[in-house]
Amino acid sequence: MITKEQKIRLSIFTTASLAMFLLFLALLIVPKLKSRGNPYLLNFKGTSVNGLLVGAPVKYQGVEVGSVKQIAVHPDDLASIRVKLDISKYFPVKTDMSATMTFAGITGSKFIELAGGTNEAKGLAPGSEIPMARGLGEKAEDILANIDRAVRNINDVLGPENQKRISAFLENTEQSAAIVSGVLQAKKENLGNAITNIEKAALDFGAVTENLRRISGDLGGLTSKLDANAGEALDNLNKRFSDAEMGKVLRNLEAFIETASSSLQKIEDVLLVQQTGLRTTVDSLGEAIDNLSKFSRNLMEDPTLFLRSRKVKK
Secondary structure, X not given: OOOHHHHHHHXXXXXXXXXXXXXXXXXXXXXXXXXXXXXXXXXXXXXXXOOOOOOOEEEEOOEEEEEEEEEEEOOOOOOEEEEEEEEOOOOOOEOOEEEEEEEOOOOOOEEEEEEEOOOOOOEOOOOOEOOEOOOHHHHHHHHHHHHHXXXXXXXXXXXXXXXXXXXXXXXXXXXXXXXXXXXXXXXHHHHHHHHHHHHXXXXXXXHHHHHHHHHHHHHHHHHHHHHHHHHHHHHHHHHHOOHHHHHHHHHHHHHHHHHHHHHHHHHHHHHHHHHHHHHHHHHHHHHHHHHHHHHHHHHHHOOHHHHHHHHHHO
């Protein structure tokens, strides 16, 4: 027979067990009730949702913001699958957002990815339908269509008629290259002779310049000697002649000096004229060298230029 003490112990154990069970239920149910979000809908038109399961996550830029709560065929359209989402009430769903179904990995499971959205856009009311973006199947179809179009274009380019045109173009290119090579080979000797003549002219110009420098030096020495001799002659005349005779001699000497100065001025003018002519010759020679360099560079860059110029001359 159960004693009173045993009844008390049994009551305490039952009460404690019931309290622990209720606490466990509260720990499981309360977070679910607190985390209940806002409902939103997706409509997959003509697309299989194989791999998308109830409880699959809903993510925004890799962050989980909700889950899939229900998947069912649309009651009014058998070609559509309606998916109900439970989005966290702390996540703002915008009117300019869109949803896509994305693979979660190599297992074939899928989840819902939200994309887009701006801070300035209005919030989408709970229970509304989120627009669908282009899914994987549609993108794959676009890729296949682009590949098929590219293959058709390649086949058109490599058709018999275009092959004949390409072959004719290559043959004409080879013939043109052979003609240009022959012309360059024929004109190679002439170009070499022209460059040699230019080098000789440059050497001759250097020699002329050196001679002009020597002549200028000789004139400077001659002028110095004339000044020294004039001073010495004046001293000797002062010693040997009287004032009257000295005056006459000085006048004659002044006339001689004027004549010598005039002669030196004429010599200087002649040298200036020659120097101007030489400078003009040097400038012309420089322009000729520049033109020849430009012609050689253009001929190296575009060998057909010489052929075109010959045709124009004809």
